[in-house]
Amino acid sequence: MCGIFGYLGNKENSTEMVVEGLKRLEYRGYDSWGLASILQEKPAIEIVKKVGKISDFKGKKFAKSHIAIGHSRWATHGGVTQVNAHPQTSEKGGIAVVHNGIIENYQELREELAQEGHKFKSETDTEVIPHLIERYIELGFEKAFRKALARLKGRFAIVVVGEKQETIMAARRGSPMIVGKGKDEYFVASDIPAFLPYTRDVMYIDDNEMLIIKKNGEKAEINFFNLKDNSEIEKRIVEIDWDYTDAEKGDFDHFMLKEIMDQKETICRAINQDTKEIMKVAERIKGAYGTFLVGCGTAGKVCMAGDYFLSKIAQKHVNFVVASEFSAYHHFLTDKTLMVVVSQSGETADVLEAMEVAKKKGVQILSLVNVEGSSIQRQSDYSFLINAGPEKAVASTKAATSQLSLLLMIAYAVAGKLEEGRKLLIESASKINDMLNPRYLTYIKAVAEKIYEQENMYIIGKGENYPMALESAIKIQEVSYIHAEGFAAGELKHGPIALIEGGVPCLVLLSKDENYQDVINNAVELKSRGGYIIGISPENNEVFDQWIKVPDVNGASPIVNIIPVQILAYYLAVLRGKNPDMPRNLAKSVTVK
Ligand code: AGP
DSSP, rough: OEEEEEESSSOSSHHHHHHHHHTTTTTGGOOEEEEEEEESOOOOOEEEEEESSSGGGGOOOOEEEEEEEEEEOOSSSSOOTTTTTSSSOTTTTEEEEEEEEEEHHHHHHHHHHHHTOOOSSOOSSSTTTHHHHHHGGGGGGHHHHHEEEEEEEEEEEEEEETOOOEEEEEEEEOOEEEHHHHHEEEESSSSGGGGTOOOOEEEETTTTTTEEEETTEEEEEEEEEEEETOOOOOOOOEEOOOOOGSSOTTTSSHHHHHHHHTHHHHHOOOOOOOOHHHHHHHHHHOOSSSEEEEEOHHHHHHHHHHHHHHHHHHHHOOOOGGGGGGGGGGGGOOOTTTEEEESSSSHHHHHHHHHHHHOOOOOOOOEEEEEEEOOOHHHEEEEEEEOOOOOSSOOOOOHHHHHHHHHHHHHHHHHTOHHHHHHHHHHHHHHHHOOSHHHHHHHHHHHHHHTTSSSEEEEEOTTHHHHHHHHHHHHHHHHHEEEEEEEGGGEEEEEEEEOOOTTTTEEEOOOOSSHHHHHHHHHHHHHHHTOOEEEEEOOOTTOOOOEOOOOOOOHHHHHHHHHHHHHHHHHHHHHTOOOOTSSSTTOOOOOOO
């Protein structure tokens, strides 16, 4: 995925604004970046492209400009080079394009254009777009853009500017893009935090729509069009309630730590839902002939925990399926099936594809998302916002515990015990608030100091803590690059225990429930093979070499147990000299298959 930001308005420092906007979007892609500004005095396009993180850019004075676009890249087609960074430009250089997504037929288009004499400089799929626009430019900038779009196959969010054009044009199909409306100015961006310092007024762009922002003297005008029939579309302005500071890391060294600490409040925000809506969904789950819980990565592990919640609390059988594997189950989908998708970003391509498979069979879709107006939310029949606020670190932390909380509450609602569930979650939230204090962080940092040089780690859990063992492994892998694996505690003796040797850290996730003694017995087995046992548990046990205490919250234990692991993963990354906010090879939202 990549980050896109564009500005057109009455401010003269649009280029600096784009640089700042891209810094706020850097979590979306951080291998290279670039921008294009329409210079006020020439008029000409100024292009700047760099390899590396935009946060490392110390800045220069840019020429005056009211119109600029920019892009932070996460490479898909073509290596990480300055030439492959966006914007990509046309043959004559007068058209500049930034793009998020994949143009699936770019090779065919490239060959076609090459035969006409077009020369390509980059290895990107994106470069065909400005060349195509230039091919049709005699029709006018707007018509040329439409003609070019009609030739593109695949997913995209595209923003384009042209020399001598007081215009920004953009189009969306399958990749996120939204508009911010300020006073006599418009912003177009991949995500809301990019323009939050300027406006909270948002206009959502649907798939197969394009927009044109034009400068008209001191004013700016915007028009939206349906790409299928060119008809004009009216858009509503939605005021979002995210605060600018929610999207900043403030005094924290990293977003990951800030977002871990946000969990003091986010659980309560997640469960603060309309009772009628929760009950409606509970009835839907009760009446469904087959319910599938679907997500990827951390959201997938949350779905797996949801499977346990519904079984244990509501005695309801549901199916957990990783989104990229969902199509294998298409035989079992009917118009009486319910699909519950979980996604922080609401833009994950594998989830969107699974939803397409389900929709073809008439399946009803409920989503739990964090990003309002995201594709997944807009394509769902019902949707709950988890209200965790912007999550910028690649590692999902507060979104995961919010999703777990809401799924747990839904399970209680299905069991006809909504108030009991709400009470448990409110009590858990208050205990999490107490737990997340500086002493707790220091204690876990000291545990990290003991193990950060290890290259392998294993995590075990049972029942609803088994998915959390898998989630713990993801957290540790993605930020510290330690090889971490999670197992169902009972599976150890069927193979994984062969991996245990002297001093290997083993995290043991426990809750004071019917599984407690079994898991302790498994920890004893690990210890007798030399494992260094770190117990994450409400009570101490002699088998632990280190004890990380968590509050006793009974059935809500996955929510509290994962938090110390998030903190441990954070410190492991920092101690190993890694930036936990921007792990190598990963992107915050995976908008490609
Ligand atoms: C989480 O730490 C990961 N970065 C990743 O597994 C993530 O949860 C996954 O890509 C799903 O993203 P989504 O919630 O935005 O759909």
